[in-house]
Amino acid sequence: MAGAGTPPSDFKAALGEAAAAGGIALLLTLPLVGMRTLETSGGLVIHPHFADVALTVLLVFLGRLGLVLIEAGRGGAVLAAAAAMVAAGWLLPFPTEALRGIALAGGLVVALRAGLALRSRHSTLTQAERDRRMDRVGARLQDASRLIGPVAVLFALVLPFMPFANRGVIDLGCLLLTYIMLGWGLNIVVGLAGLLDLGYVAFYAVGAYAYALMATTFGLGFWVCLPLAGIFASLYGLMLGFPVLRLRGDYFAIVTLAFAEIVRIVLLNWTAVTNGPVGIAAIPRPSFFGIADFTNSPAEGHLAFHQLFGLTFAPVHRIIFLYYVILALALVVNFFTLRIRRLPLGRAWEALREDDIACTALGINRTNIKLAAFAIAGMFGGFAGAFFATRQGFISPESFTFIESAIILAVVVLGGMGSQVGVVIAALLVVGLPEAFRDLAQYRMLAFGVGMVLIMLWRPRGLLAHRDPTILLHLRKSARQQQAESEARG
Amino acid sequence: MSEGNAASPLLTVEHLTQRFGGLVAVSDVSFSARDREITAIIGPNGAGKTTLFNCLTGFYTPTVGRLTASHSGRTWLLERMEAHEIARQARVARTFQNVRLFGGMSVLENLIVAQHNKLMAASCFTLAGLFGLPSYRKAEAAAVERARYWLERVGLVDVADWQAGNLPYGAQRRLEIARAMCTEPRLLCLDEPAAGLNPRESADLSELLLFIRDHHAIGVLLIEHDMSVVMQISDHVVVLDYGRKISEGPSAQVRNDPAVIRAYLGEEEGA
Numbered sequence: 001m002a003g004a005g006t007p008p009s010d011f012k013a014a015l016g017e018a019a020a021a022g023g024i025a026l027l028l029t030l031p032l033v034g035m036r037t038l039e040t041s042g043g044l045v046i047h048p049h050f051a052d053v054a055l056t057v058l059l060v061f062l063g064r065l066g067l068v069l070i071e072a073g074r075g076g077a078v079l080a081a082a083a084a085m086v087a088a089g090w091l092l093p094f095p096t097e098a099l100r101g102i103a104l105a106g107g108l109v110v111a112l113r114a115g116l117a118l119r120s121r122h123s124t125l126t127q128a129e130r131d132r133r134m135d136r137v138g139a140r141l142q143d144a145s146r147l148i149g150p151v152a153v154l155f156a157l158v159l160p161f162m163p164f165a166n167r168g169v170i171d172l173g174c175l176l177l178t179y180i181m182l183g184w185g186l187n188i189v190v191g192l193a194g195l196l197d198l199g200y201v202a203f204y205a206v207g208a209y210a211y212a213l214m215a216t217t218f219g220l221g222f223w224v225c226l227p228l229a230g231i232f233a234s235l236y237g238l239m240l241g242f243p244v245l246r247l248r249g250d251y252f253a254i255v256t257l258a259f260a261e262i263v264r265i266v267l268l269n270w271t272a273v274t275n276g277p278v279g280i281a282a283i284p285r286p287s288f289f290g291i292a293d294f295t296n297s298p299a300e301g302h303l304a305f306h307q308l309f310g311l312t313f314a315p316v317h318r319i320i321f322l323y324y325v326i327l328a329l330a331l332v333v334n335f336f337t338l339r340i341r342r343l344p345l346g347r348a349w350e351a352l353r354e355d356d357i358a359c360t361a362l363g364i365n366r367t368n369i370k371l372a373a374f375a376i377a378g379m380f381g382g383f384a385g386a387f388f389a390t391r392q393g394f395i396s397p398e399s400f401t402f403i404e405s406a407i408i409l410a411v412v413v414l415g416g417m418g419s420q421v422g423v424v425i426a427a428l429l430v431v432g433l434p435e436a437f438r439d440l441a442q443y444r445m446l447a448f449g450v451g452m453v454l455i456m457l458w459r460p461r462g463l464l465a466h467r468d469p470t471i472l473l474h475l476r477k478s479a480r481q482q483q484a485e486s487e488a489r490g
Numbered sequence: 491m492s493e494g495n496a497a498s499p500l501l502t503v504e505h506l507t508q509r510f511g512g513l514v515a516v517s518d519v520s521f522s523a524r525d526r527e528i529t530a531i532i533g534p535n536g537a538g539k540t541t542l543f544n545c546l547t548g549f550y551t552p553t554v555g556r557l558t559a560s561h562s563g564r565t566w567l568l569e570r571m572e573a574h575e576i577a578r579q580a581r582v583a584r585t586f587q588n589v590r591l592f593g594g595m596s597v598l599e600n601l602i603v604a605q606h607n608k609l610m611a612a613s614c615f616t617l618a619g620l621f622g623l624p625s626y627r628k629a630e631a632a633a634v635e636r637a638r639y640w641l642e643r644v645g646l647v648d649v650a651d652w653q654a655g656n657l658p659y660g661a662q663r664r665l666e667i668a669r670a671m672c673t674e675p676r677l678l679c680l681d682e683p684a685a686g687l688n689p690r691e692s693a694d695l696s697e698l699l700l701f702i703r704d705h706h707a708i709g710v711l712l713i714e715h716d717m718s719v720v721m722q723i724s725d726h727v728v729v730l731d732y733g734r735k736i737s738e739g740p741s742a743q744v745r746n747d748p749a750v751i752r753a754y755l756g757e758e759e760g761a
């Protein structure tokens with residue numbers, strides 16, 4: 001099909017390579033996919049799944065063939081074939097849904113690669129030039145974000161009073177803002193200090209449990225517990241920091257992951273305190289700054305929110321209030337980050353990310369700087385956790401699995417490490433889209449995966465990976481211009 | 491700046507030995523470097539020069555030996571200190587053989603980061619900075635002025651707002667020296683600053699180093715392969731070969747030392 005017009009020897013070589021890839025896939029999938037153990041009354045038996053194996057091998061074969069042919073300059077034909085496959089996946093009946101998914105995803109990825117190859121062949125730009133052009137787009141977006149930022153904040157402020165803002169929209173807004181806040185918090189560690197923390201969810205868990213336990217056992221209110229939850233998470237960060245910060249790179253990442261798992265397992269098994277897998281229910285909702293409660297029938301001696309403001313009672317009041325709480329918390333993190341980047345501590349974090357040995361040679365105490373990053377990012381994670389607990393009213397260790405860390409990290413990395421606006425856009429994509437397309441059920445995770453692949457192909461350094469200097473000697477305009485000129489020359 | 495007599499040793503290295511498993515990279519080396527002098531350390535590839543620097547600046551803990559820095563009426567035992575303490579307290583600054591800049595940050599930011607400890611104190615560990623108190627703003631302005639001074643010295647004022655990683659190689663080397671000088675060191679250790687420079691850039695570098703020695707009254711420790719630079723500006727030369735010190739003295743004397751000639755030209759020559 002795709003090989004029409006290719007010299008036969010070329011096509012044969014491509015077929016051979018694809019066959020080799022298929023063979024490797026066969027070797028790998030036969031034990032991994034092809035044989036599944038099944039528990040029967042007679043004990044464990046091995047249940048063969050040869051159809052799945054055949055499918056996988058076929059997919060690998062076709063995919064490899066497509067890629068090789070793209071490289072051989074047959075991008076157009078491959079694009080057509082792959083598009084046909086996607087269309088078939090969409091329209092034709094398939095024996096299983098998994099098969100349809102595979103046809104869709106595989107076809108999409110190959111079509112994408114073919115499209116990219118075609119585009120790069122038509123344009124005379126090199127990869128570096130294209131990167132630089134994207135960087136300039138990023139710079140312009142960054143400039144624009146000086147405007148977009150306030151507009152977005154304004155929009156977020158009035159959102160609950162928009163005509164389309166029903167309860168679902170505000171709830172989604174809360175969820176998004178939680179992830180944006182977590183993204184901004186993790187951004188301090190990953191984006192600024194360059195420490196790949198795979199266990200950020202542990203801070204979130206510590207904050208959530210700190211609030212839930214203090215509120216349910218000591219009857220403390222949300223506004224008292226919020227700073228305490230932050231302090232607890234921050235202390236956890238310091239505790240974690242001492243053993244972990246000596247490690248570097250991959251080792252560091254893996255140990256943070258392990259510590260997050262330890263936290264989850266402790267929460268799961270320390271039944272006496274955390275109630276184990278059952279979790280903690282009936283976590284008190286926040287009051288209106290301790291003045292009034294969000295309830296129709298306030299307790300003796302307490303005010304109700306709607307009475308205070310002379311409104312009629314509506315359950316949505318509390319949700320709107322929660323929305324503003326998380327908006328304020330997220331904005332605090334944002335302003336803190338914007339400010340700290342211009343201070344010695346923030347600059348030292350970025351320097352640490354660039355070259356930690358040079359930092360040491362300049363007299364910077366790496367351990368202290370890293371601990372500060374951990375403690376501060378941990379505190380913000382703890383705030384978010386306390387908010388999560390009070391919004392849900394129920395928490396269990398189930399909410400703090402590795403996938404949460406992965407999603408927060410994806411938000412930071414996709415957004416472009418260190419970029420505040422990038423985090424917002426990535427949170428909208430990563431959390432908002434799957435949430436909005438809940439109807440698509442199992443496809444949404446697939447779409448999530450395809451989206452990640454897309455962004456990584458298109459912008460391997462993240463959506464907005466442009467960085468502006470935090471201090472200038474000359475005027476901004478001239479600095480940009482000079483840099484652009486030098487790039488044009490060199 | 492510096493009180494005390496100019497001839498007192500700023501740095502004393504005694505019986506320094508550094509082993510890596512079976513390999514002895516530096517073996518029983520002793521010498522001293524004086525204030526307001528340029529002390530060159532030369533030797534063939536693999537002689538142990540960079541290893542000596544790494545011991546001095548705390549990146550390696552020497553197997554044996556004592557390293558003392560003394561100035562401003564105080565003495566520091568460098569082999570017992572951590573790398574960042576050596577830079578901060580004993581005021582020893584260094585550059586690296588393969589340039590280590592903060593490539594993603596701007597030229598000016600590189601120089602501001604070098605003044606981290608001062609600014610950190612001025613910002614009351616970020617609290618004063620967070621609220622933008624005037625005391626911090628004044629400290630930052632002073633830091634920018636110091637940066638501007640060194641940018642002028644190394645001829646990088648025009649590119650101050652560029653990303654450091656985008657500078658040409660020669661400019662990166664000069665920026666690294668400027669960054670080290672922004673820490674206000676008393677001893678400046680330069681690891682092959684002229685590597686990869688063209689003759690004109692090398693001449694400028696020599697001039698810069700003489701300026702630093704004379705106008706900032708500090709000691710300079712210089713590893714260099716470019717003999718034109720070494721012979722022209724060094725007050726004192728130490729020659730290493732296979733980790734041992736084989737010669738030491740004023741440049742004119744070292745240049746004619748048969749042991750040095752043998753080390754550089756190979757065994758056959760001496761035999």
Ligand SMILES: Nc1ncnc2c1ncn2[C@@H]1O[C@H](COP(=O)(O)OP(=O)(O)OP(=O)(O)O)[C@@H](O)[C@H]1O
Pocket residue numbers: 510513515533534535536537538539540541542587
């Ligand atoms: N961390 C280390 N581990 C093991 N061996 C090392 C280490 N650092 C240096 N060496 C070895 O020590 C010896 C001296 O190396 P060093 O880098 O000090 O040489 P140098 O004089 O700086 O050479 P060059 O002029 O090439 O820079 C070399 O044989 C090197 O392989």
Ligand SMILES: [Mg+2]
Pocket residue numbers: 539540541587
């Ligand atoms: Mg060396």
